[in-house]
Amino acid sequence: MSGEIRVTGVRRVYDIGAGNSLVALDDVDLTVETGTFVSVIGPSGCGKSTLLRAVAGLEKPDAGHITVGGLTPQRAAADKMLGLVPQTPALLPWLSVLKNVSLPKKVNRRKGRSTADMPDLLRKAGLGDVMHKLPSQISGGMQQRAAIVRAFGLHPDVLLMDEPFSALDEFTREALQEQLLDLWDELKATVLFITHSVSEAVRLSDRIVVMAPRPGRITDVIDIDLPRPRGQALLKTPEFHAYEDLVRDRLRGAFHHANAIAS
Amino acid sequence: MTVTEPEVIAEARKLIAPPRPARKVSLSFLHPAKWLPLVLMLAVLGALWQWGAGRMPYLLPPLGDIGRTLTEDAGYYVENALVTLREALGGLAIGTAVAFVLAVVVSEFTLARRAIMPVAVILNVTPLVAIAPALVVAFGFGAAPKLIVTGLICFFPVLINMSMGLRAVPVPVLQVYQTMHASRLETLWYIRVPSALPYLFAALRIVFPLSVVGAVVAELSAAGSSAGLGTAISLASSMNRLAAVYASIAILAVLGALLLLVVTLLERRLLHWHETRQGASK
Numbered sequence: 001m002s003g004e005i006r007v008t009g010v011r012r013v014y015d016i017g018a019g020n021s022l023v024a025l026d027d028v029d030l031t032v033e034t035g036t037f038v039s040v041i042g043p044s045g046c047g048k049s050t051l052l053r054a055v056a057g058l059e060k061p062d063a064g065h066i067t068v069g070g071l072t073p074q075r076a077a078a079d080k081m082l083g084l085v086p087q088t089p090a091l092l093p094w095l096s097v098l099k100n101v102s103l104p105k106k107v108n109r110r111k112g113r114s115t116a117d118m119p120d121l122l123r124k125a126g127l128g129d130v131m132h133k134l135p136s137q138i139s140g141g142m143q144q145r146a147a148i149v150r151a152f153g154l155h156p157d158v159l160l161m162d163e164p165f166s167a168l169d170e171f172t173r174e175a176l177q178e179q180l181l182d183l184w185d186e187l188k189a190t191v192l193f194i195t196h197s198v199s200e201a202v203r204l205s206d207r208i209v210v211m212a213p214r215p216g217r218i219t220d221v222i223d224i225d226l227p228r229p230r231g232q233a234l235l236k237t238p239e240f241h242a243y244e245d246l247v248r249d250r251l252r253g254a255f256h257h258a259n260a261i262a263s
Numbered sequence: 264m265t266v267t268e269p270e271v272i273a274e275a276r277k278l279i280a281p282p283r284p285a286r287k288v289s290l291s292f293l294h295p296a297k298w299l300p301l302v303l304m305l306a307v308l309g310a311l312w313q314w315g316a317g318r319m320p321y322l323l324p325p326l327g328d329i330g331r332t333l334t335e336d337a338g339y340y341v342e343n344a345l346v347t348l349r350e351a352l353g354g355l356a357i358g359t360a361v362a363f364v365l366a367v368v369v370s371e372f373t374l375a376r377r378a379i380m381p382v383a384v385i386l387n388v389t390p391l392v393a394i395a396p397a398l399v400v401a402f403g404f405g406a407a408p409k410l411i412v413t414g415l416i417c418f419f420p421v422l423i424n425m426s427m428g429l430r431a432v433p434v435p436v437l438q439v440y441q442t443m444h445a446s447r448l449e450t451l452w453y454i455r456v457p458s459a460l461p462y463l464f465a466a467l468r469i470v471f472p473l474s475v476v477g478a479v480v481a482e483l484s485a486a487g488s489s490a491g492l493g494t495a496i497s498l499a500s501s502m503n504r505l506a507a508v509y510a511s512i513a514i515l516a517v518l519g520a521l522l523l524l525v526v527t528l529l530e531r532r533l534l535h536w537h538e539t540r541q542g543a544s545k
Contacts, residue, residue, distance in 0.1 A: 086435035107445035
């Protein structure tokens with residue numbers, strides 16, 4: 001079982017009308033080894049979400065190619081190798097939390113993957129008491145946790161997360177990061193995580209990919225060599241801050257570069 | 264969506280707050296503030312009616328006469344009401360079912376949408392009162408033209424709302440299930456159809472009472488019909504029996520109100536999860 005993501009020479013251009021076009025991804029190369037946690041960070045418009053959608057098979061690159069575990073993204077999706085956690089929880093409002101996270105089992109049944117014990121997984125995520133409630137009856141943080149459990153439930157080889165915590169407040173965000181790491185530790189998957197929070201990227205990742213806009217491209221790859229598990233205490237250590245500063249500097253570089261080209 | 268307070272506090276709040284009682288029968292409607300305004304309004308309207316009836320007996324029959332007609336000929340009115348109700352419900356079922364199926368077709372296949380929607384719109388803007396006599400010529404005085412007219416009246420609101428609802432699923436939801444390779448049929452059954460239910464019910468709230476209008480219009484244009492409240496009205500008015508005309512009208516009003524009640528109860532059961540309903544129960 002392999003969950004390696006391989007992106008080679010990928011280019012994606014959007015036609016934005018009036019003969020203009022926007023280069024969302026320009027010759028992007030990226031390899032995410034099986035079982036690693038990689039974050040993509042960059043200013044808005046740098047193509048990080050486009051990259052994620054392309055890996056998810058939701059968008060076709062104009063040039064280059066992408067493989068997930070050696071397969072095309074579409075084949076990987078057909079084999080139920082992918083789990084997607086979007087920015088909004090995207091739960092179905094008429095189903096209880098438990099039924100929401102169990103629905104993936106019912107679709108595309110031909111691929112009978114070993115699935116998790118959902119009530120158990122919900123309890124581990126701290127949703128044991130609310131599993132029979134409707135999404136509208138629980139908090140935003142709980143909804144997003146349910147979305148993560150839904151994605152983990154199929155034991156995907158690759159988990160794709162598109163700024164999943166960006167709409168949450170600081171406290172909830174940190175609690176959810178910890179729970180995500182716990183779940184990831186247990187269920188092991190390759191994770192591609194899009195974020196615009198520096199500390200979030202440093203805390204979660206084995207590697208951080210920095211992107212810059214116009215055209216969208218990778219400007220830096222930073223390995224995060226911090227011990228795991230990464231609990232609350234780690235956030236206060238000088239090593240952690242050093243990494244934060246490093247990423248922030250590189251990000252600033254990406255910004256300046258972008259502005260220099262624009263002007 | 265933003266969380267305005269730390270989740271810990273939100274969760275604590277949920278622990279402290281007592282669970283919402285499961286569907287308690289509310290007696291608040293017994294409070295005079297709830298029923299008194301309506302009762303007063305009805306009393307005023309009744310008094311105005313009686314005053315008018317006293318001055319213009321050839322335009323308005325006294326309420327007592329209408330009541331007497333209803334009780335004396337109760338069997339006749341029940342029989343005709345049932346005929347009209349059967350036509351209304353039959354047309355409603357046919358129109359809604361056809362619209363439901365077409366809405367699925369139209370929302371799944373762009374080419375079908377381009378072919379069907381313009382025809383549906385033209386059909387909708389054509390006055391049905393004008394079509395009804397032609398249908399009677401074509402299909403005779405039986406149930407067929409009534410079912411067709413009623414069906415046509417019910418068809419359009421359901422088609423428009425349902426096809427809108429089927430396509431109103433948030434993109435992230437579709438993307439989540441697309442990355443699991445959910446088939447079109449699975450997406451339709453598990454996601455699109457349930458999402459469209461609130462839209463469907465918005466249409467049904469209009470269409471349920473409207474079905475009675477369809478049935479009566481069809482009966483009125485089929486001058487030789489043998490039964491139905493519409494027929495009863497045209498018969499009574501040709502004999503200048505005003506009390507009988509208003510007796511039928513009163514029953515029609517009650518039928519329409521009952522149908523609205525039925526659809527409201529159905530909605531309350533099926534859409535308890537929906538935001539507008541949750542807002543209503545608070």
